[in-house]
Amino acid sequence: MYILERCVKNGPTACWVQYGACGNRNLLERIRAGQANKRQWRIRRTTQSIWHHHSSASADLRKAG
DSSP states (O other): EHHHHHHHEEEEEEEEEEEESSSOOOOOOOHHHHHHHGGGEEEEEEESSSSSSOOOOGGOOOOOO
């Protein structure tokens, strides 16, 4: 499983916000390539379920960018 994340500034600090998850890294790379500032985006691999922290997966969906 791969996670698409964006670095979001919050005052003097920054955090990584998850925007998508997929088993296909190439698909996430294509999405990242279409973003205006590619340095704000990263793809990382995870071995844990990303949905176990959320009561509703659909509530977490956001438009990238």
